[in-house]
Amino acid sequence: MEITLESPLDMHLHLRDGDMLKLVAPLSADFAGAVIMPNLVPPVTDPGAMVAYGERIATAMGDSPFTRYMTLFFTKQSEQQLTLAKETPGFFGYKLYPAGITTNSEGGVANLAEAESTLKMMEEMGIPLLIHGESHGFVMDREAEFLGVYKHLAQQFPKLKICMEHITTAAALDLMEEFENLCATVTLQHLIITLDDVAGGALQPHLFCKPIAKRPHDRDALLQAAVSGHPRLMFGSDSAPHPRCKKEACGCAAGVFTAPLALPKLAEIFARHHALDNLQGFVSGNACRIHGLTPAAKHVTLHDTPMNVPTSYRSYGQQVVPMYAGEQISWSIKH
Amino acid sequence: MEITLESPLDMHLHLRDGDMLKLVAPLSADFAGAVIMPNLVPPVTDPGAMVAYGERIATAMGDSPFTRYMTLFFTKQSEQQLTLAKETPGFFGYKLYPAGITTNSEGGVANLAEAESTLKMMEEMGIPLLIHGESHGFVMDREAEFLGVYKHLAQQFPKLKICMEHITTAAALDLMEEFENLCATVTLQHLIITLDDVAGGALQPHLFCKPIAKRPHDRDALLQAAVSGHPRLMFGSDSAPHPRCKKEACGCAAGVFTAPLALPKLAEIFARHHALDNLQGFVSGNACRIHGLTPAAKHVTLHDTPMNVPTSYRSYGQQVVPMYAGEQISWSIKH
Numbered sequence: 001m002e003i004t005l006e007s008p009l010d011m012h013l014h015l016r017d018g019d020m021l022k023l024v025a026p027l028s029a030d031f032a033g034a035v036i037m038p039n040l041v042p043p044v045t046d047p048g049a050m051v052a053y054g055e056r057i058a059t060a061m062g063d064s065p066f067t068r069y070m071t072l073f074f075t076k077q078s079e080q081q082l083t084l085a086k087e088t089p090g091f092f093g094y095k096l097y098p099a100g101i102t103t104n105s106e107g108g109v110a111n112l113a114e115a116e117s118t119l120k121m122m123e124e125m126g127i128p129l130l131i132h133g134e135s136h137g138f139v140m141d142r143e144a145e146f147l148g149v150y151k152h153l154a155q156q157f158p159k160l161k162i163c164m165e166h167i168t169t170a171a172a173l174d175l176m177e178e179f180e181n182l183c184a185t186v187t188l189q190h191l192i193i194t195l196d197d198v199a200g201g202a203l204q205p206h207l208f209c210k211p212i213a214k215r216p217h218d219r220d221a222l223l224q225a226a227v228s229g230h231p232r233l234m235f236g237s238d239s240a241p242h243p244r245c246k247k248e249a250c251g252c253a254a255g256v257f258t259a260p261l262a263l264p265k266l267a268e269i270f271a272r273h274h275a276l277d278n279l280q281g282f283v284s285g286n287a288c289r290i291h292g293l294t295p296a297a298k299h300v301t302l303h304d305t306p307m308n309v310p311t312s313y314r315s316y317g318q319q320v321v322p323m324y325a326g327e328q329i330s331w332s333i334k335h
Numbered sequence: 336m337e338i339t340l341e342s343p344l345d346m347h348l349h350l351r352d353g354d355m356l357k358l359v360a361p362l363s364a365d366f367a368g369a370v371i372m373p374n375l376v377p378p379v380t381d382p383g384a385m386v387a388y389g390e391r392i393a394t395a396m397g398d399s400p401f402t403r404y405m406t407l408f409f410t411k412q413s414e415q416q417l418t419l420a421k422e423t424p425g426f427f428g429y430k431l432y433p434a435g436i437t438t439n440s441e442g443g444v445a446n447l448a449e450a451e452s453t454l455k456m457m458e459e460m461g462i463p464l465l466i467h468g469e470s471h472g473f474v475m476d477r478e479a480e481f482l483g484v485y486k487h488l489a490q491q492f493p494k495l496k497i498c499m500e501h502i503t504t505a506a507a508l509d510l511m512e513e514f515e516n517l518c519a520t521v522t523l524q525h526l527i528i529t530l531d532d533v534a535g536g537a538l539q540p541h542l543f544c545k546p547i548a549k550r551p552h553d554r555d556a557l558l559q560a561a562v563s564g565h566p567r568l569m570f571g572s573d574s575a576p577h578p579r580c581k582k583e584a585c586g587c588a589a590g591v592f593t594a595p596l597a598l599p600k601l602a603e604i605f606a607r608h609h610a611l612d613n614l615q616g617f618v619s620g621n622a623c624r625i626h627g628l629t630p631a632a633k634h635v636t637l638h639d640t641p642m643n644v645p646t647s648y649r650s651y652g653q654q655v656v657p658m659y660a661g662e663q664i665s666w667s668i669k670h
Contacts, residue, residue, distance in 0.1 A: 138550060139535040140475065199534065199547055200474040203587035208538045215473060248585050250656075252538035321585075 002303035002334065003276050007032035007295045008263060008283040011069075012130075012165055012185045012236025014255070015057055016040070019316035024241045025060035027260040027313060030333055032284070032298035033067030035130070035236065038095055039104040043073035046081075047088040054090050065296035071095040071130060074109060077118045086125055092291075093128035095165075098146075101134050102210040103240070103254060108132075112149060119153065123160035128291065129153075130163045133172075134211055140195070143169050143211050154179035161290070166190065166238045168211045170221035176232060183290050185236025188258045188265055189213065189323060191223045205252040206321050209240065227270055229278035234287045237262050241320040244312060248321075257322045261309050265324070267302040267331040300333060307332035337638035337669065338611050342367035342630045343598060343618040346404075347465075347500055347520045347571025349590070350392055351375070354651035359576045360395035362595040362648060365668055367619070367633035368402030370465070370571065373430055374439040378408035381416075382423040389425050400631035406430040406465060409444060412453045421460055427626075428463030430500075433481075436469050437545040438575070438589060443467075447484060454488065458495035463626065464488075465498045468507075469546055475530070478504050478546050489514035496625070501525065501573045503546045505556035511567060518625050520571025523593045523600055524548065524658060526558045540587040541656050544575065562605055564613035569622045572597050576655040579647060583656075592657045596644050600659070602637040602666040635668060642667035 013034040015021050028034060036057065038044035044053055050070045057068055069092035072085055077094075085091050096115070097108030109115055122129055131153075135145035150172075153162055164172055164184040176182045193213045198204050207213065225233050239262065240255025247253060258265070263283070270279045287293060309324040348369040350356050363369060371392065373379035379388055385405045392403055404427035407420055412429075420426050431450070432443030444450055457464055466488075470480035485507075488497055499507055499519040511517045528548045533539050542548065560568050574597065575590025582588060593600070598618070605614045622628055644659040 138529065139531050140550075194473065196474050199543065202589070203538070203540055203543045205538055205540075205585060205587070208534065212534055215475075248583065250540060250583050252540070254537070 001271060002301055003267060003279060004299050004301045005263070005280055005283060007298050008300055009235070009287050009293070009295055010034040010237045010239070010259070010262070011234045011287050012187070012238045013037065013259065014039070014238070014240040015060075016241060017053070017056065019318050020241055020243070021056060021060045022316045023313060023318040023320065024257075024259060025057055026062060026064075028239070029061060029064040029066060030263055030300050032065065033069060033293075033295040035069040035071060035092055038071045038073040039097065039102075041104050043104060043107055044071075045073045045075060047072070047085050047091065050091065051088060065298060067295040069293070073097070073107070074115070074129070075107070076115055077121070079121055082118070082121050082125055082127065086127060093130055094122065095130045095132070097132045098134060098136070101132055101136070105132070116156070119157055119160060123157040126161070128161040128163060130165050132166070133164050139212050140214065143167065144171050147171055147175050150175060150182065151179070154182050157181070166211060166236060167222065168214045169218045173221055173225050173230075183232040183234065185234050185238075186222050186226060187236065187238045187256070188262050189256045190219065191226055191269060192219070194219050205247045206323065206325065207256060208252055208254055209238070209256045210254040223269070226282055227273040227275035227278060229275070229281050231281070231286055232290065233282065234290070235262075235266065235283045244319040244321050257320050260313065261307065261322060261324060261329055263300060263302060264307045264329045264331040264333060268329055271304065271331065302331050303334045304330060305332050305334075306330055336606060337636055338602060338614060339634050339636045340598070340615055340618060342633050343635055344570070344622050344628070344630055345369040345572045345574070345594070345597070346569045346622050347522070347573045348372065348594065349374070349573070349575040350395075351576060352388070352391065354653050355576055355578070355655075356391060356395045357651045358648060358653045358655065359592075359594060360392055361397060361399075363574070364396060364399040364401060365598055365635050367400065368404060368628075368630040370404040370427055371406060373406045373408040374432065374437075376439050378439060378442055379406070380408045380410060382407070382420050382426065385426065386423060400633060402630040404628070408432070408442070409450070409464070410442070411450055412456070414456055417453070417456050417460055417462060421462060428465055429457065430465045430467070432467045433469060433471070436467055436471070440467070451491070454492055454495060458492045461496070463496040463498060465500050467501075468499050474547050475549065478502065479506050482506055482510050485510060485517065486514070489517050492516070501546060501571060502557065503549045504553045508556055508560050508565075518567040518569065520569050520573075521557050521561060522571065522573040522591070523597050524591045525554065526561055526604060527554070529554050540582045541658065541660065542591060543587055543589055544573070544591045545589040558604070561617055562608040562610035562613060564610070564616050566616070566621055567625065568617065569625070570597075570601065570618045579654040579656050592655050595648065596642065596657060596659060596664055598635060598637060599642045599664045599666040599668060603664055606639065606666065637666050638669045639665060640667050640669075641665055
């Protein structure tokens with residue numbers, strides 16, 4: 001069995017910077033493009049820094065055609081700033097983080113009401129808003145508690161394209177049904193794992209991420225929505241590399257590294273659910289339609305021949321442990 | 336401010352064996368005694384092994400008077416076996432683990448129905464049953480799902496003394512109210528932390544334990560029951576040392592090590608709640624009354640002078656990281 005995907009996209013990707021960027025960028029090169037997260041240190045808040053970061057990514061990526069959909073770290077913006085961003089080549093949208101909610105998000109939004117004038121202008125200018133939607137409440141409730149904010153924004157700005165990033169709950173899917181201007185990304189791991197996989201047996205730091213994996217019924221709902229071809233659900237890996245020494249330690253950083261195995265594993269999952277026909281939409285078609293994207297032309301053929309996932313990826317003095325490290329996935333990319 | 340406790344008891348303690356036993360046993364020596372868990376490798380299933388283990392503990396403990404309340408790992412027993420256990424000096428009761436539910440519990444009970452003839456005899460002979468009460472369900476629901484088993488046993492064996500070990504939920508407290516023959520232990524950490532402390536920020540392996548810490552409302556209910564002097568709630572630390580290298584690693588083992596700081600931290604908590612008068616009952620009185628215990632005479636004075644918790648405890652080639660490693664507790668033991 002095999003399937004050829006046209007220009008697969010990763011709609012939520014962390015590439016970091018420096019040596020880590022050099023290590024991980026080529027590991028996303030089977031994708032035709034990706035939406036690049038701006039939470040560097042310091043965060044990418046202005047178009048100049050964004051362009052420079054995009055050039056570092058291009059260098060790290062090498063020869064592979066790869067369309068960079070760059071994001072800016074959301075803070076309150078003037079019309080002039082928004083216009084400048086919109087006119088900057090490669091700009092895709094703003095990523096909004098509630099302050100302090102995840103890796104390098106300390107400078108995020110503390111009071112959403114103050115952001116509304118910016119959001120109004122973004123709505124008028126057709127600039128997408130991507131949101132890390134979690135409250136500061138109890139870890140298992142954070143996404144559910146944030147849904148009211150999504151709802152408020154969806155009602156307040158009916159033409160604003162609002163993307164609920166890396167959703168993890170059935171309730172988020174339910175909310176998406178209510179509003180045409182909501183769409184969502186979902187990661188690989190949230191289609192597969194629950195909190196049981198993180199902390200139900202021995203503690204598994206390499207499966208620890210934000211938002212944290214939820215209940216079986218949430219995972220099942222996300223998987224069902226993905227394989228059934230939900231038109232506003234898009235693949236966004238949230239692949240988030242951290243050095244091995246920061247994952248296997250007291251105070252482990254949040255993030256699962258899935259970029260190099262995401263497409264094979266997705267093919268395995270969709271094949272198991274007799275839903276390979278819906279994979280193209282999930283990994284590219286929905287995003288292209290919703291956002292009007294025309295990524296680099298790339299054909300990626302996947303087949304049901306096993307892939308052995310390395311125990312880690314190392315170079316440039318960096319070491320990252322992927323999901324399924326040392327295990328086998330039953331599909332792979334045909335090179 | 337100070338308080339002198341008479342013969343404080345730890346009603347649920349893991350002392351391990353070998354070099355780890357040598358390291359951790361003296362760190363419980365401020366207690367007058369403890370109920371010792373039998374989940375060694377292999378588990379302590381017969382009185383001979385139990386007596387030998389008790390002697391190793393006595394050697395490791397040194398000169399401090401310390402009453403060992405020894406337990407046997409529950410498996411189906413004959414009347415003759417129960418009689419032998421009951422007549423063995425130092426024997427306290429049976430500890431029942433559902434198979435595979437926590438550290439070294441693989442040989443536990445897979446089908447509780449088969450255990451009922453043993454429980455009937457234990458009821459008649461006045462032998463306490465201590466239970467690690469978790470189902471094999473979703474990690475946040477395991478204790479709640481097991482409550483039906485406790486209820487069934489409490490109804491079926493109304494004279495059997497059933498101790499719900501290390502309870503973590505408000506629902507377990509509610510169940511205890513329904514049945515006079517149920518009592519419970521609670522750990523130090525479950526009076527303090529929630530899942531947020533384990534996985535709400537960076538992942539904290541040293542706070543990862545089974546049962547896992549639950550929701551704020553559960554923690555608050557347990558704390559309230561403890562400081563208000565609930566007559567059937569007893570302190571059981573479940574202090575569970577693992578080598579540092581097994582905690583700060585991929586696949587971190589479950590257990591929080593609290594033995595050396597439990598009494599100072601409990602005094603701090605009870606003082607903060609103006610409940611120092613209820614501390615004696617929580618750490619000794621309730622257990623002595625419920626089980627008819629007469630532990631070694633020991634007076635332990637605690638005062639509101641800070642204790643600096645070591646970053647780790649090391650000797651005999653072992654290293655264990657305690658809760659509050661490198662931090663300060665505002666009470667300490669007066670030596």
